[in-house]
Amino acid sequence: MAWSKTPDGSFLDSTGKVLFFSKDRFVNDICLGHCCFICGAQPGSKPFNDEHVIPDWVLRKFNLFDRTLTLPNGTTIKYSRYKVPCCEECNSLMGLQIEQRISAVVNSGPQAVRDHIANGNSLEFFVWLGLIFLKTHLKDRDFRIERDRRQPDDKIGDLYDWETLHHIHCIVRCFVNGAHLDKDVFGSLGAFAAKSEGSLDEFDYADLFAAQTMLLRLGDVVLITTFNDAGGALQGAMPRLERIGGALSEIQTREVMVDFAFMNLSLKERPRFHTECDLLNETLTERAVLSDQFELGDLDYAMRGALLRQALGDRIDHLQAAGKSAQEVEKAIDDGLFTVLFNDDGKFIERSFIPLPPNVPAS
Ligand SMILES: [Zn+2]
Numbered sequence: 001m002a003w004s005k006t007p008d009g010s011f012l013d014s015t016g017k018v019l020f021f022s023k024d025r026f027v028n029d030i031c032l033g034h035c036c037f038i039c040g041a042q043p044g045s046k047p048f049n050d051e052h053v054i055p056d057w058v059l060r061k062f063n064l065f066d067r068t069l070t071l072p073n074g075t076t077i078k079y080s081r082y083k084v085p086c087c088e089e090c091n092s093l094m095g096l097q098i099e100q101r102i103s104a105v106v107n108s109g110p111q112a113v114r115d116h117i118a119n120g121n122s123l124e125f126f127v128w129l130g131l132i133f134l135k136t137h138l139k140d141r142d143f144r145i146e147r148d149r150r151q152p153d154d155k156i157g158d159l160y161d162w163e164t165l166h167h168i169h170c171i172v173r174c175f176v177n178g179a180h181l182d183k184d185v186f187g188s189l190g191a192f193a194a195k196s197e198g199s200l201d202e203f204d205y206a207d208l209f210a211a212q213t214m215l216l217r218l219g220d221v222v223l224i225t226t227f228n229d230a231g232g233a234l235q236g237a238m239p240r241l242e243r244i245g246g247a248l249s250e251i252q253t254r255e256v257m258v259d260f261a262f263m264n265l266s267l268k269e270r271p272r273f274h275t276e277c278d279l280l281n282e283t284l285t286e287r288a289v290l291s292d293q294f295e296l297g298d299l300d301y302a303m304r305g306a307l308l309r310q311a312l313g314d315r316i317d318h319l320q321a322a323g324k325s326a327q328e329v330e331k332a333i334d335d336g337l338f339t340v341l342f343n344d345d346g347k348f349i350e351r352s353f354i355p356l357p358p359n360v361p362a363s
Pocket of ligand 1: 038040041087088091
């Protein structure tokens with residue numbers, strides 16, 4: 001039996017495994033159903049052991065098993081219980097093909113990570129980060145928007161347009177289906193040196209869902225990536241990124257994430273992605289269609305301000321900017337011009353986080 005196409009537009013291999021999920025199948029089985037998020041196996045059809053959203057070895061490395069993370073609604077959950085449905089088979093395969101390789105590089109230190117990416121291995125990191133982003137948002141199906149039980153039981157995930165995650169799902173599955181990937185199906189990926197300033201934690205995760213941009217700090221290195229921009233976010237942000245002259249503090253990493261997100265949302269023409277399946281030759285290719293020339297549209301600085309507020313959260317209350325009042329800081333944020341990366345002369349700020357003296361209100 002050869003490869004075949006199902007009525008919903010998915011493709012199966014000769015053993016019936018799903019090679020390509022149509023958008024409908026992806027949304028119904030994986031986003032709305034609770035099938036294995038990699039192979040799409042129905043719950044109960046084979047052994048499941050579920051997959052940590054933040055990989056096991058990262059939890060061990062940064063002693064996070066008993067720590068909690070705080071969701072957008074204020075709920076806290078232990079990292080050890082932060083899991084999405086996954087079958088044993090896919091879980092083992094991911095461990096072997098992805099987690100072992102990435103952990104070896106990360107455990108060799110920040111320079112090894114940057115060398116690995118510079119040596120043309122960004123695909124591995126891109127897939128790995130894409131898996132974490134996808135799992136994070138699939139998990140949001142389980143969490144209420146309102147913690148107050150008297151309020152409707154709507155979940156954070158109910159707000160998502162699941163189809164927007166279809167492209168990431170296609171890319172992260174390349175280790176299962178052996179798809180060939182065109183170079184433009186990748187997004188942007190930057191690895192920056194990070195330092196513990198403003199936070200004692202060595203681990204940090206943040207994302208901006210609408211801009212498909214995420215940040216992952218692993219000790220001395222922070223990875224910032226955008227998934228659906230065909231590299232446009234990095235290209236747009238480059239003039240600012242080139243002026244970064246040292247390790248980034250926690251708050252600076254979040255501003256860099258905003259720069260990626262802002263540029264992605266400002267692209268004049270969005271790349272479009274699709275999967276080509278050649279039933280005759282049994283090949284699968286991920287393709288991107290984008291304009292020949294990189295071009296930004298009009299820059300909406302109010303949007304940058306909104307992204308900054310989302311990325312910085314309550315850190316904004318603790319911001320001190322040299323010579324500026326709290327009101328001036330607020331206005332600079334809303335105008336989208338606020339920066340903790342560069343001073344008024346455009347020079348990189350080495351010490352971006354000056355803790356407020358104790359017992360002094362932030363405002
Ligand atoms: Zn599976």
